[in-house]
Amino acid sequence: MSNLPSDSSGKGGVGGPAPAAGEMARAVAQVRELVRVHSARFERSIPLIASENLLSPYAKELLISDFHSRYAEGLPGERYYEGNEQVDQVENLCLDLARRLFRCSFADVRPISGTVANLAVLKALAEPGDLVGTSRLADGAHISSAAFGAFGLRGVKPVYYAWDPERMTIDVGRTKEILRAVRPKLCLFGLSLFLFPMPIDELRPTLEDIGARGWFDGAHVLGLIAGGQFQDPLREGCVVVSGSTHKTLPGPQHGILLGETNDPEVTKKLQSGAFPGVTSNHHLNEMAALAVSLAEQIEFGRDYAAKTIANAQALGAALHERGFDVLAADLGFTRSHTIAVRVEKEGGGESAARRLADAGIITNKNLLPGDKSPKHPGGVRLGTPEVTRVGMGPREMVRIAELFDGLLHRGRSTEDIAREAAELKHDFTTLRYCFGAGEAAYRYYDLVGREPS
Numbered sequence: 001m002s003n004l005p006s007d008s009s010g011k012g013g014v015g016g017p018a019p020a021a022g023e024m025a026r027a028v029a030q031v032r033e034l035v036r037v038h039s040a041r042f043e044r045s046i047p048l049i050a051s052e053n054l055l056s057p058y059a060k061e062l063l064i065s066d067f068h069s070r071y072a073e074g075l076p077g078e079r080y081y082e083g084n085e086q087v088d089q090v091e092n093l094c095l096d097l098a099r100r101l102f103r104c105s106f107a108d109v110r111p112i113s114g115t116v117a118n119l120a121v122l123k124a125l126a127e128p129g130d131l132v133g134t135s136r137l138a139d140g141a142h143i144s145s146a147a148f149g150a151f152g153l154r155g156v157k158p159v160y161y162a163w164d165p166e167r168m169t170i171d172v173g174r175t176k177e178i179l180r181a182v183r184p185k186l187c188l189f190g191l192s193l194f195l196f197p198m199p200i201d202e203l204r205p206t207l208e209d210i211g212a213r214g215w216f217d218g219a220h221v222l223g224l225i226a227g228g229q230f231q232d233p234l235r236e237g238c239v240v241v242s243g244s245t246h247k248t249l250p251g252p253q254h255g256i257l258l259g260e261t262n263d264p265e266v267t268k269k270l271q272s273g274a275f276p277g278v279t280s281n282h283h284l285n286e287m288a289a290l291a292v293s294l295a296e297q298i299e300f301g302r303d304y305a306a307k308t309i310a311n312a313q314a315l316g317a318a319l320h321e322r323g324f325d326v327l328a329a330d331l332g333f334t335r336s337h338t339i340a341v342r343v344e345k346e347g348g349g350e351s352a353a354r355r356l357a358d359a360g361i362i363t364n365k366n367l368l369p370g371d372k373s374p375k376h377p378g379g380v381r382l383g384t385p386e387v388t389r390v391g392m393g394p395r396e397m398v399r400i401a402e403l404f405d406g407l408l409h410r411g412r413s414t415e416d417i418a419r420e421a422a423e424l425k426h427d428f429t430t431l432r433y434c435f436g437a438g439e440a441a442y443r444y445y446d447l448v449g450r451e452p453s
């Protein structure tokens with residue numbers, strides 16, 4: 001907004017300056033234009049952010065429905081507001097679809113994001129001062145586990161699992177010793193750099209011995225679990241799974257809780273953790289879009305999840321063949337949607353991610369185990385949910401690796417790589433694995449058809 005004219009007349013706003021004629025219409029037009037530019041940019045880019053995905057047309061449509069304008073606190077049939085009959089029916093359908101997809105007895109779709117879902121679990125199953133097992137941020141955990149994140153907000157104390165950097169997962173033997181010695185009340189399994197399934201089965205007897213509950217943060221891998229292509233934490237003994245609904249599960253930006261427990265007390269606590277614990281209204285338009293996304297996942301998710309993982313493995317192999325230090329090479333790089341590449345010899349995570357973005361390849365710098373300073377991540381994290389969603393396969397993963405190689409090893413120009421990235425993307429700009437497949441993935445929906453005036 002820096003190029004908007006400033007007004008110091010002292011009128012308008014809350015006792016502030018009145019806008020000059022047309023100024024606010026120009027602000028609206030400017031926002032629209034920036035979002036259009038952004039959409040066009042992503043249409044010609046190669047987006048490899050592991051936590052991002054694209055929404056199907058039927059789900060997207062519901063985001064701008066009248067549900068957006070309404071309130072419905074509480075559970076279906078027990079609302080605090082009138083006018084919720086259709087909202088209740090949609091939410092009941094959404095809950096049914098969630099329970100069916102994840103084969104579980106409990107679902108709650110009121111948390112409005114993955115972090116809020118984590119807060120709901122902490123509110124429900126831990127008290128301030130409790131010890132809660134988790135992984136370290138440097139080993140790939142989400143900021144929810146940090147003192148400056150959800151753990152700190154709830155006042156719980158982290159007990160860190162031991163990490164095996166070669167296998168990029170928890171070191172089971174040493175972690176069992178830690179758990180026996182410290183006896184946390186709750187054990188969180190889940191990562192933002194999530195390459196391999198967590199050894200929950202192996203740790204389960206220890207959790208049972210010490211009376212700790214298992215909690216899985218599936219924000220990243222929810223779609224892979226739903227598609228039957230990853231671990232299945234509710235069958236491995238976790239009482240609750242929290243997650244975002246917009247990463248490997250290609251739904252709206254929202255959160256979810258899923259549970260398998262015979263204890264009605266736990267269910268009640270999780271529900272009251274979600275509301276009134278950490279939400280008031282729960283963004284009903286997103287909830288409706290989620291219902292669509294869950295139905296689409298039931299129909300198309302198995303194939304999509306399998307192809308997402310196959311693409312991540314293909315990208316890992318193609319980069320490794322071109323001299324990149326892809327982590328866990330001897331384990332096939334990954335069993336998820338994500339790979340991690342140590343790019344110290346390519347200038348470090350920050351520089352590599354910036355150069356790639358300038359050339360139309362969108363990634364993020366990432367801390368890797370063994371990094372000396374959190375301020376200078378040694379790696380980049382790459383994910384295949386979005387490129388798979390628009391139909392790319394192993395052949396395109398090799399092309400992407402060639403672009404990495406050209407830019408970061410062979411000194412080819414940013415402009416040339418950006419042009420080739422756009423050429424590659426040109427045939428992959430429509431949605432797959434959903435109803436309405438073939439719709440434009442990056443379309444800007446102009447509802448009014450003219451600029452404001």
Ligand SMILES: Cc1ncc(COP(=O)(O)O)c(C=O)c1O
Nearest residue numbers: 051113114115142191192219244
């Ligand atoms: C493991 C994990 N948990 C929770 C979250 C938070 O999800 P949200 O962005 O939906 O709040 C993330 C986000 O990337 C994550 O990686």
